[in-house]
Amino acid sequence: MPDRPSAATTEDGPENPPTAAGPPPAAAPPDPGRPGRAWWAALRPLVLRLHFYAGVLVAPFLLVAAATGLLYAASFQVEKIVYDHELSVPVGERELPVSQQIDAARTAHPEGTISAVRPSPEAGATTRVLLSGVKGVDPDHTLAVFVDPYTGKVRGALEQYGSSGALPLRTWIDELHRDLHLGQTGRLYSEFAASWLWVITGGGLVLWLARRRAKRRLRAIALPDRTATGRRRTMSFHGAVGVWAAVGLFFLSATGLTWSTYAGANIEDLRTALRQTTPSVSAALDGAERADGEHSGHGAMPGMDMDGSQDGAEDPSSARDVGLDAVLKAARAEGLGNPVEIVPPADAKTAYVVQQIQRSWPEKQDSVAIDPATGEVTDVVRFADYPLLAKLSRWGIDAHTGSLFGLVNQIALAALALALIFLILWGYRMWWQRGSASAFGRPVPRGGWQQVPPYVLVPLAAAVAVLGYFVPLLGLPLAAFWALDVVLGEIAYRRGLRTYR
Numbered sequence: 126m127p128d129r130p131s132a133a134t135t136e137d138g139p140e141n142p143p144t145a146a147g148p149p150p151a152a153a154p155p156d157p158g159r160p161g162r163a164w165w166a167a168l169r170p171l172v173l174r175l176h177f178y179a180g181v182l183v184a185p186f187l188l189v190a191a192a193t194g195l196l197y198a199a200s201f202q203v204e205k206i207v208y209d210h211e212l213s214v215p216v217g218e219r220e221l222p223v224s225q226q227i228d229a230a231r232t233a234h235p236e237g238t239i240s241a242v243r244p245s246p247e248a249g250a251t252t253r254v255l256l257s258g259v260k261g262v263d264p265d266h267t268l269a270v271f272v273d274p275y276t277g278k279v280r281g282a283l284e285q286y287g288s289s290g291a292l293p294l295r296t297w298i299d300e301l302h303r304d305l306h307l308g309q310t311g312r313l314y315s316e317f318a319a320s321w322l323w324v325i326t327g328g329g330l331v332l333w334l335a336r337r338r339a340k341r342r343l344r345a346i347a348l349p350d351r352t353a354t355g356r357r358r359t360m361s362f363h364g365a366v367g368v369w370a371a372v373g374l375f376f377l378s379a380t381g382l383t384w385s386t387y388a389g390a391n392i393e394d395l396r397t398a399l400r401q402t403t404p405s406v407s408a409a410l411d412g413a414e415r416a417d418g419e420h421s422g423h424g425a426m427p428g429m430d431m432d433g434s435q436d437g438a439e440d441p442s443s444a445r446d447v448g449l450d451a452v453l454k455a456a457r458a459e460g461l462g463n464p465v466e467i468v469p470p471a472d473a474k475t476a477y478v479v480q481q482i483q484r485s486w487p488e489k490q491d492s493v494a495i496d497p498a499t500g501e502v503t504d505v506v507r508f509a510d511y512p513l514l515a516k517l518s519r520w521g522i523d524a525h526t527g528s529l530f531g532l533v534n535q536i537a538l539a540a541l542a543l544a545l546i547f548l549i550l551w552g553y554r555m556w557w558q559r560g561s562a563s564a565f566g567r568p569v570p571r572g573g574w575q576q577v578p579p580y581v582l583v584p585l586a587a588a589v590a591v592l593g594y595f596v597p598l599l600g601l602p603l604a605a606f607w608a609l610d611v612v613l614g615e616i617a618y619r620r621g622l623r624t625y626r
Contacts, residue, residue, distance in 0.1 A: 173332060176328035176329055197299060200294060212271070214273045214276075221274060255270075316387065319378050326374045362547075374541065374544075401513065406506045488519060490519065
C-alpha cells in the first residue's frame with residue numbers, strides 16, 4: 126500500500142481528496158517578512174495546477190511523440206543495414222566521370238527528369254541520381270537511382286524524401302513522428318505536443334527544485350530516494366529523471382516549434398523582420414537578387430537532362446553547356462568538398478547550383494551557382510556568412526533530427542525519448558496512487574491566483590498572452606482550460622459546493 130501522509134496537501138496536490146464535509150483547507154497565507162517565499166507561496170498553486178492538468182491531458186500526445194521519436198532516432202542505423210546493397214559498393218581503383226554514371230542511370234530509368242545528382246561522397250558509397258515526375262512516386266519525393274561510381278552499374282532505385290536523403294523506411298517513420306501519416310492536419314498533434322512540452326517540463330522542474338531546496342544537497346535533487354516507498358518513491362524517480370532530462374526536453378520543444386505549422390510561421394516572420402533568414406544562392410543568370418528563406422532552394426526545380434536539353438526537349442543551346450563534370454570541377458575549385466548535390470538549371474536563364482549537404486559536425490552548407498555556358502561561378506554563399514539565427518536554426522534542426530553529431534546524437538535522442546516515456550508513465554502512476562478517481566482534475570483548490578500580488582499577476586498575464594499569440598497551440602488550449610475552469614468553479618460556488626470560485 127502506498128504511504129499516505131496526513132498533510133492536506135503534498136507536492137502534487139491534496140493527498141486525500143475533498144469530501145462532502147467541505148472543501149480542502151485553504152493554503153497558508155504568505156509570510157510577509159520573506160517576499161521571495163511569499164511570491165512562491167502565491168504562485169505555487171497555479172504552477173502545480175497547471176503542471177497537473179497539462180500533464181494529464183497533454184501526456185498522451187507527448188507519449189506518441191516520444192515513442193515515434195525513439196523509432197526515428199534508431200532509423201538512421203537501421204537504414205544503413207536495410208539498404209546496404211543500394212548504399213555501398215566494393216571500393217574500386219578509380220571513379221568514372223559523373224556524366225557516365227548519369228548515363229547509366231538514365232539507361233536503366235529513362236522516366237521522369239533529373240532534379241539533382243549526389244556524387245559518391247566517400248570511397249565505397251554509391252552515386253545518387255534523383256528523378257522527379259516519376260509515375261507512382263509521391264510528387265514531394267524523388268526516385269533515387271543508385272549507381273556504382275567505379276563500374277557504372279545500377280544498384281537499385283528507391284523513393285527518397287527531404288534534404289537528408291531519407292529512404293522509404295526512415296521516411297515512413299519520419300512521417301509517423303511528424304504527422305501520424307495524416308498530412309497537414311496530423312501535424313497539429315506534434316505542434317501541440319511541442320508547444321506544451323516546455324511548459325510541463327518547466328513547471329515540474331520549478332516544483333521539484335522548490336521542494337528539495339531545503340535539503341541543499343545535489344544528491345537530493347538529482348538522484349531518486351531509493352528508501353522511499355509508494356507514491357513518494359514514484360515521485361522521487363519522476364523528479365530526479367526530470368531534472369536530468371529538462372535541458373534536453375526544452376531543446377526538443379524549442380527546435381520542434383521552429384518548423385511547426387503556426388508557431389513555425391511566426392518564428393519565420395520574426396526572423397524575416399530581424400533579417401536573420403537563411404540565404405540561398407542565386408541561380409539567375411540575369412543578376413536577379415538572391416532569394417532568402419528557410420525553405421527556399423532549388424530542390425523543386427523541374428530538372429533537365431544532363432545533356433543540356435530541358436526536360437528532354439531539343440535545345441540548340443545545349444552545345445554551349447560545359448557539362449556536369451566541368452561544373453563539379455568548378456565547385457571543387459571554390460572549396461566545396463563532399464558531400465555535394467548538383468541541381469541542373471531550371472531553364473535557359475538559370476545556372477547550375479552546387480550545394481554542400483553535410484548536416485553533421487562541422488556543417489558543410491556552402492553553395493555556388495555556375496553558368497552552364499561558361500563554367501564560371503556566378504554566385505557564392507558561405508555558411509560562415511549566415512546570420513546567427515540562421516546558423517542556430519540549422520544546428521538546432523540537425524541536432525533534433527539526429528544528424529549533427531551522428532551516432533552520439535542519435536543515442537542522446539533515444540535516451541531523451543525513453544526519459545520522457547518514463548516520466549509520463551511515472552506521472553500517471555502517481556495519479557493512480559492517489560487512490561481515488563474523485564481527485565482527478567482537482568490537485569489544489571481553485572482561486573490560487575487571487576493570492577498572487579497584482580504587480581506579479583499583471584505582468585505574468587501579459588507575458589502569457591503574448592506567448593499564447595505566438596504559440597497558438599499553447600495559447601488557445603490554455604485559454605479554453607481557464608474559461609472552463611472558471612465556469613465549473615462558478616457553478617460549484619452557486620450550488621454551495623465550494624466557498625471559493
